[in-house]
Amino acid sequence: MSDAVVIEDLHKSFGPLEVLTGIDLTVTSGEVVCVIGPSGSGKSTLLRCVNLLESPTRGRIHTLGVEITDPDCELDALRRRIGMVFQQFNLFGHLTVLDNLTIAQRRVLRRTRAEAERIARENLDRVGLGDKAGAYPAHLSGGQQQRVAIARSLSMGPELMLFDEPTSALDPELVGDVLTVMRDLATEGMTMLVVTHEMAFARDVADRVVFMDGGVIVEQGAPAAVLGDPTEERTRTFLRRVLDPTHLSDAELD
Numbered sequence: 004m005s006d007a008v009v010i011e012d013l014h015k016s017f018g019p020l021e022v023l024t025g026i027d028l029t030v031t032s033g034e035v036v037c038v039i040g041p042s043g044s045g046k047s048t049l050l051r052c053v054n055l056l057e058s059p060t061r062g063r064i065h066t067l068g069v070e071i072t073d074p075d076c077e078l079d080a081l082r083r084r085i086g087m088v089f090q091q092f093n094l095f096g097h098l099t100v101l102d103n104l105t106i107a108q109r110r111v112l113r114r115t116r117a118e119a120e121r122i123a124r125e126n127l128d129r130v131g132l133g134d135k136a137g138a139y140p141a142h143l144s145g146g147q148q149q150r151v152a153i154a155r156s157l158s159m160g161p162e163l164m165l166f167d168e169p170t171s172a173l174d175p176e177l178v179g180d181v182l183t184v185m186r187d188l189a190t191e192g193m194t195m196l197v198v199t200h201e202m203a204f205a206r207d208v209a210d211r212v213v214f215m216d217g218g219v220i221v222e223q224g225a226p227a228a229v230l231g232d233p234t235e236e237r238t239r240t241f242l243r244r245v246l247d248p249t250h251l252s253d254a255e256l257d
């Protein structure tokens with residue numbers, strides 16, 4: 004087993020604000036790692052450092068065997084091997100679903116139209132939207148749009164998928180279909196680093212759960228351990244709050 008992501012002593016500041024203060028994390032090929040933690044704890048920043056959408060202030064990151072913190076690394080070539088799915092789907096509204104899936108394949112990977120369309124249709128089938136190739140994004144539900152965004156990523160043949168709260172902008176009844184697609188992807192062996200608030204997904208699908216707070220990894224381990232029987236008080240407090248949003252801490256009651 005090789006390592007898909009190796010993060011060593013990662014620090015990231017925005018001006019005077021220290022957002023990540025010493026993260027060490029390894030993701031093995033084929034592994035699904037879910038990152039949970041309160042708002043502002045640095046989860047998105049961590050994910051964005053993995054493909055250098057943010058450049059670390061200090062530390063080293065190897066992604067898919069490439070040291071991306073090396074100024075001479077071939078960043079464009081590396082980014083082609085990584086898929087990223089955000090809360091916002093970022094589809095082109097003036098293009099059909101099929102064209103949304105083929106445009107980067109043709110421009111970036113130089114695939115012919117026929118080949119790009121074949122791969123696009125395969126991936127639309129894979130996310131359960133084989134009948135939507137000719138539709139425009141505005142005519143799809145949020146959950147369908149997010150599945151199109153995932154199919155678009157998969158059409159590029161990624162070796163690693165990064166997800167940043169892919170379901171948190173969706174109406175509750177649309178979340179399940181997107182999680183099912185992600186679950187299938189995990190079963191097929193895709194390496195996935197997933198920031199999520201979906202605790203049931205983390206529990207059932209993740210090989211490992213990482214709890215972040217205040218720019219550090221507070222605790223990580225098997226889902227049953229971190230979610231079911233955490234050792235750190237901060238993890239317990241967070242889980243109480245997520246599982247029961249009406250819960251107020253003692254400090255908040257003062």
Ligand SMILES: Nc1ncnc2c1ncn2[C@@H]1O[C@H](COP(=O)(O)OP(=O)(O)OP(=O)(O)O)[C@@H](O)[C@H]1O
Pocket residue numbers: 017020022040041042043044045046047048049
């Ligand atoms: N480009 C930026 N410039 C300045 N500050 C930033 C920038 N990006 C993030 N931050 C700050 O860094 C901190 C961590 O942000 P980040 O988005 O990583 O948190 P998060 O854990 O993903 O939170 P959420 O759950 O709300 O998405 C926050 O205080 C945020 O305001």
Ligand SMILES: [Mg+2]
Pocket residue numbers: 046047048167
């Ligand atoms: Mg975030």
